[in-house]
Each structure stands twice: as structure tokens, then as C-alpha cells.
Amino acid sequence: MNQIFSHTLTDTAIQRRAQVFTILEEICQELEWTQTQFEKARTSYEAVADWLAGSSDPMLASLHVYLHGSGALGTSIKPIGRDEFDVDLISFILGLGPEIAPARLKAAIGQRLREHAYYASILEEKKRCWRLNYAGDFHLDISPTIANPNCMNGGELVPDRKLRDWHATNPRAYRALFDERAALVPRMTQSIIASQRDAATTEPFPVRQSVKGILRRTVQLLKRHRDLEFLHVQEEIAPISIIITTLAMRSYEMCVRRHVFADELEVLIDTIRLMPVFIERPLVNGRQIYAVWNETTNGENFAERWNEEPARVEAFYKWHSKALADFESLRDLVGLDAIVGSMKDSLGDKLVARTMNRRMDALNEGRKTGALVLGAGVGLTTQQSAASTPVPKNEFFGD
Amino acid sequence: MAGSTTRNPLTLPQQYLFLQKSKTVAGEGVLGPRRLEWHFHAQPTPLSRTYQVTLVLERDGTPDVRVVDPALRLLAGERDLPHIYHDPDRLCLYLPGTGQWDASKRLDLTIIPWTHLWLIYFEEWLVSDDWKGGGKHPGEDDPNEGNRALRRSLQRQR
Numbered sequence: 001m002n003q004i005f006s007h008t009l010t011d012t013a014i015q016r017r018a019q020v021f022t023i024l025e026e027i028c029q030e031l032e033w034t035q036t037q038f039e040k041a042r043t044s045y046e047a048v049a050d051w052l053a054g055s056s057d058p059m060l061a062s063l064h065v066y067l068h069g070s071g072a073l074g075t076s077i078k079p080i081g082r083d084e085f086d087v088d089l090i091s092f093i094l095g096l097g098p099e100i101a102p103a104r105l106k107a108a109i110g111q112r113l114r115e116h117a118y119y120a121s122i123l124e125e126k127k128r129c130w131r132l133n134y135a136g137d138f139h140l141d142i143s144p145t146i147a148n149p150n151c152m153n154g155g156e157l158v159p160d161r162k163l164r165d166w167h168a169t170n171p172r173a174y175r176a177l178f179d180e181r182a183a184l185v186p187r188m189t190q191s192i193i194a195s196q197r198d199a200a201t202t203e204p205f206p207v208r209q210s211v212k213g214i215l216r217r218t219v220q221l222l223k224r225h226r227d228l229e230f231l232h233v234q235e236e237i238a239p240i241s242i243i244i245t246t247l248a249m250r251s252y253e254m255c256v257r258r259h260v261f262a263d264e265l266e267v268l269i270d271t272i273r274l275m276p277v278f279i280e281r282p283l284v285n286g287r288q289i290y291a292v293w294n295e296t297t298n299g300e301n302f303a304e305r306w307n308e309e310p311a312r313v314e315a316f317y318k319w320h321s322k323a324l325a326d327f328e329s330l331r332d333l334v335g336l337d338a339i340v341g342s343m344k345d346s347l348g349d350k351l352v353a354r355t356m357n358r359r360m361d362a363l364n365e366g367r368k369t370g371a372l373v374l375g376a377g378v379g380l381t382t383q384q385s386a387a388s389t390p391v392p393k394n395e396f397f398g399d
Numbered sequence: 400m401a402g403s404t405t406r407n408p409l410t411l412p413q414q415y416l417f418l419q420k421s422k423t424v425a426g427e428g429v430l431g432p433r434r435l436e437w438h439f440h441a442q443p444t445p446l447s448r449t450y451q452v453t454l455v456l457e458r459d460g461t462p463d464v465r466v467v468d469p470a471l472r473l474l475a476g477e478r479d480l481p482h483i484y485h486d487p488d489r490l491c492l493y494l495p496g497t498g499q500w501d502a503s504k505r506l507d508l509t510i511i512p513w514t515h516l517w518l519i520y521f522e523e524w525l526v527s528d529d530w531k532g533g534g535k536h537p538g539e540d541d542p543n544e545g546n547r548a549l550r551r552s553l554q555r556q557r
Contacts, residue, residue, distance in 0.1 A: 015445030023446075335448045337474070337525035344526070353527065360523060360531040367516070374512040376423045379444045380519060387422040391512040394499050396482040396520075396534030398491025 011377055014263065020330050020339060021264040026355045027347060028212070028220045031077040033085055041071070041087050041138050048132065048140060051119070052091055055112040059105065062094040065142075068171035070241060073178050074212060075219040080227050080348065085138040090171055092156060096146045098166050102159030105144045106130070113142075128159050145169065148297065155297035173296035178245070181253045182215040186267045187260045214267045215252045219245050221347070222272065225323045228348050230315075237315040243292050243302045247275035250295075265331050272324050276317070279303065367391065408502030411435045411458060421507040433458045438467075439511070443519035450518055454510060462500070462510050464490040466518075474525055481530040482517065490517050494535060 033041070049065035069088030070076040076085055091109055110130055113119045124131040129143040145156040146166070153173050157166035222244050230238035251274040252267075261267045280291040289307045294300035306312045326346040333339045344352045366372035366382045374380055376387035409417075415430045418437050426439030435456045442449040451468040465487060471480055472488070482491045492513040493499035500509050520532035 012442065012445055012449075019445045334446075335525075336444065336446045336519070336522035339446055340523075340526045356523065356527065357531075363519065364531065364533070374423050374515055379442055379447065380512075380515055389421075389423050389508055389512060391516060392499070392509055394492060394509070394513050394516070395494040395497075396491055396517065396530075396532055397494050397537070398482045398484050398534075399479070399536060 015378060016334070017263050017265045017331060021268070023339075023343065023355065023359075024221060024265075024268070024330075025217060026358070027224075027343070027351060028077075028217050030351060030355050030358075031220060031224060033076055037085065037137065040134075041085065041140075044132075044134060044138075045087060045089055045140055048089070048113075048119070048142070051116055052109065052112055052142075055108075055115075057108050057112060059096065059100075059108045060093060060112060064092045064094065066090055066092065066172070068175065070223075070245075072171070072175050073219075073245065074182075074216050075223070075241075075245060077220050077223050077227070080231060083136060084134075087138050087140045089140055089142045090145050090156070090158075091142050092145045092147075094147065097149065098146065098157055100146070102144075102166060103163045105146070106159060106163065109142060109144050127161055128163065145171075151297050153296055168294075168297045168299045170294060170297035170300070174294060177296055178215075178249050181249045182213050184215075184253060184256045186214065186256045186264075188264075189260055189262055214264055215249060215271070218252065218268050218271050219248050221268070221327075222248060222323060224347055224351075225326065226319060228346070229319050229322060233315075235311060237309070237311045239312075239316045239319060240302070243316070244275075246292055246294070246302055247278050248272075250278040251275045265327075269324070269327050269331060272320075272327060276320060367393070406501075406503035409505065411456065414456060414506050417505045417507045418511075421511070424507070424511055437506070441511075441515050441518055443515040443522070447518060447522055452514055454506065454514075456506065459502075461495070462492075462506060464492060464510060464514055466490070471521070478528075481521070481524055482532070482534055490514060491534070492517060 045065070045067065052060065052063055052065060055061075055063075066072075066089065067087070068090050069086065071085075071087050078085065093105065096105070106128075110123070110125065113123050113130055113132070119132060122133045122135075124133055126141065129141045132140040132142070134140070143158055145158045148155040148157045148166075148168055148170075151168065151170065153170060155168060155170035155173065158169045159165075160167040223241055226238055226244065248271055252271045254277070255261075255267065255270045255274060259270065261270070278292065280293065281288050282291055283289075289301075290303045290313060291301045292303040294302060303312075306316070323346075326342070329342055330339060333342055340352060340356055363372070363380070370390060370393075371382045372380060372391045373382070373384050373388040374391055375383065375385055380391065381388070411430060411434070415428060415435050415437075418426060418428060424439050424441070426437050428435065428437035430436075437454040437456075439452055439454070440449050441452050448469060450466050453465050453467050455463040455465075471483075480488065483489065484491055490513075492510060516532065520530055524530045
């Protein structure tokens, strides 16, 4: 009995960690755009692109509108307490040089949008871009860019925050790099063991596959963790998404290239752990600064503001330690209540409750249809195996 | 036993043998002339704790299922446990008198899977405060309330 039991425990730990990752995966799905929302946003931004392309302003004669930011990377999440997604668009204007004033180009885009009665009615001016508010659904942020003649990597220039100067950026190459890294598949020891145990392996309930890869999920979970952590912080010090994304993708690449992992959860945790390695401290004009470089162009430091606002540095490191500790504790906790309780604390009560309700609904559905079985070593599942027994219908009774 | 008139009741040795041969849940027990005791570990999902459970069936009786460890009351804190017979605490796994369980039903195919089911709802209840497993409470809008078999079972259980 004892021997069997300790063997079961090892298998159980593997399955428990796999299940924790599955729930995290489901939480991410809960956080994402639905297909309907996605289609709606796409239709809208394609229409805006067409409208901008039809401008008679010679300055806008040749332009290319494309999606960037989290929507392009596949890392969007719903903001807390709002249903509206951010959709970031670049309006890349060809044939203009950096001699054009950023404010003038931005004004030309605004003018074209105002020529459309509906766009004019939902238009809002932001510091560096124009926003179209599709109330209740999403908002489109449209930033103008021009080609960067000094970038060998096809980079662009975007107005800086004061609209005085041009600022190096490279959304298309950034996306390509992110996609390339997200496509890296970690080597796992457990999957080898699992295939050897094949006959005895029944997947615990319910069965889901990771569809987006671990890097995208890592970024989504970290952004959500950040949103919750800074929900009641008044100052603007929360780590910005591009920093989280950049550090995570670099860390993920290093982890995946160098290590073999027990499972997905370990990849997630190690990726988080090593993120700070990619915060650089170069000496610039005799001063040691913070830098999180955009690897796809020269001179874009995502952490630029850390050097003027040290509170951001402290906020990042504090948040990072908390995130690491929270995901590590998920790896080690036992008991559905303990695991779910911890997820609620670190990712949000309602979000996690919604995810768990879906799971319990699926369980009840399995009970109703008779698909639910008790499997050897896995507990309740809907995957039948030789060593499983159906769960007959019952009604609980008593106080 | 009440409510089981249609099929032959299983004897304690038969129940014991089925439990011993179960491929799904390992356990060990003691078989006496009037009483069967079976100890097993129940882990309803890989996320769950492993619960040490004791199942007792006396001749002509109904199964008593107790969670020995960890203590359910400790996990529940101040709250009243859902779907429990009291003094001592035993899990209420089926509606008495309905034939969901009677002496002709194998423990390994009914009571044991239901114990797992109860525990999954219990752990979820711990965190949500909402029992999602359904079921009935005594005296609650119950279609079988007038049923003599149910009343007799109830008297025995409580």
C-alpha cells in the first residue's frame, strides 16, 4: 500500500502541476477577446484603414495601416472593470522624411478622421495618437509613423510624447521577433515519462490543449497580475506592458534554449524568474541608467522613464518579486480550495470564479450525461480507460 | 433492508471482495461477521488533497463514510459542513429510499465514486461558499417526502 501510494504521489504531483497550468490557460481564455469581438475590431480597423487611404491630402498619399501592440502579438487581456479592449494601430506614412514635424503629421491624420461624420463623433485626441471610441467594445488608437532612414532593420519613427521629435520604433520587426520566440517549444522531461506510461495515463478532467504557447500565456498572466497589483495605486508607476513583454520574451528564449523543464508550469516560473536579467545598466554620459532595449531598432529604451522616475524602478522590482512568489506558490499548493484561493488573490476573484464555474459546469454535465468516470490514479475524469469505473447518478442528501 | 425488494442483497464478504479487486481505488480493510470496514485514500482530482476515508457497512445497514484526515471541520473553519450527517460527521452521498444505493449495489461502484464526487464539491465549496453538486436537504421540497422507506432510512441515518 505504502509503495503504491508514494508512486501515486509522484504521478499525482505531475498531474497536479499540469492541471494548475490548464486552469491558468483557461483563465487566459477568459481574459481574451471573444471571436466576435475580434471580428468586430478587425472589420472596424479595416474600414478606418480604407478611409485613411482615401485621403486627398498629398501628405497622406501613401499609407499602410497595421495592427501592433498586444492585439498583434496575441497577448491582449481585458482591462479590470471595463469591457473595452485596446486596439493599437500604426498608420505608417510612406514617402515622408524626419524633417516633417510630428505635430503636423498627427494633425493631418486627425483632419482626415474628422472628415468622416461617424469617426468625428467618436474621435478623441491623445498625446501621441488619435483614439476612436467604440463604446462598450474597444477603442482604436491610431499612431502615425514614418520610415526611419537610420534603421537598417526597416524601422519606423513615431512622435515622441511631447510631439516635438521623432522617436525610433519598429513594431513590425518586434512582432516578428516575438512570434519567432513564441514558436520555440521547450523540452520537457515529463512528456517523455508520460509517453512511456502511456497505457496507464488518463488525462485528468477536463482535457484542454495549450493553444497559444507558453510565452503568450506568460505575458497575459503577468499583465493581469500587474493590473490587479496596481489597481488601487494612484501614481502612474505600474510596469508598462511593453517592458513586461520584452523581458518575458527574452527570458523565455534563454530558458527554452538552455534548459529542460519538468512541465509548462516550470517554464512559466523560470521565465518570470529570469526576466530582470535583461534589464541593463549601461553608463550614459557618466550616469548609470536603466535600459530595456528594443532589440529590433537602435535607440528605443522601453525603460526610459525609469531614469527620470525612480519610483517606477522600485515598483517593477517589487511587483516582479510578488509575481514570482505567487506563481511559485501555485506550483506547490495542494487542495483545490488552496490553489483556487491563491489564484483569486493574485489574478482576481471574479475572473477565477468564472473560470472555476465553467469547470464545475463541465463536471455536472459529465455527471448528467454519464460520461464521468473515476479513473485509477487520476480521480474523476471524462476519459475512460481500462481502470476506470462510471460514476452512477446520485443526489447528495443531508444538512 | 428497506427499499431493496427487487434484487438480491450482496453479503458483506461479497462487498469486501469487490472492494479488494477494485482497479480504481486501492484500500485495505477488515471483514468481520457483522461488519465490514474499508480504509482508502480518495483524491478526487490531481489538484485535490488526498483524503483518508473509512467506509463502514454493517449487516443490514447502510454505508457510513467518514473522512478521517484531514479534518473537514478544520478546513471549513467556522462554517457548517454541507451534505453531512452529524454526530459523528458522515458524508451524505445519496438520497435514501430511492434505490440510488441499496444492499444490492456494490460499494466500489457507488459509494466510492460518490465519495470522490463529494470531495471535489467540498473543496470547491471551501473557496466559493457555494455547493455546486446539487442534492436535497431533509424536509426541503422533496417529492419523496411521503415515502415510508425514506422516513425509515432517515431515522436510521440521523
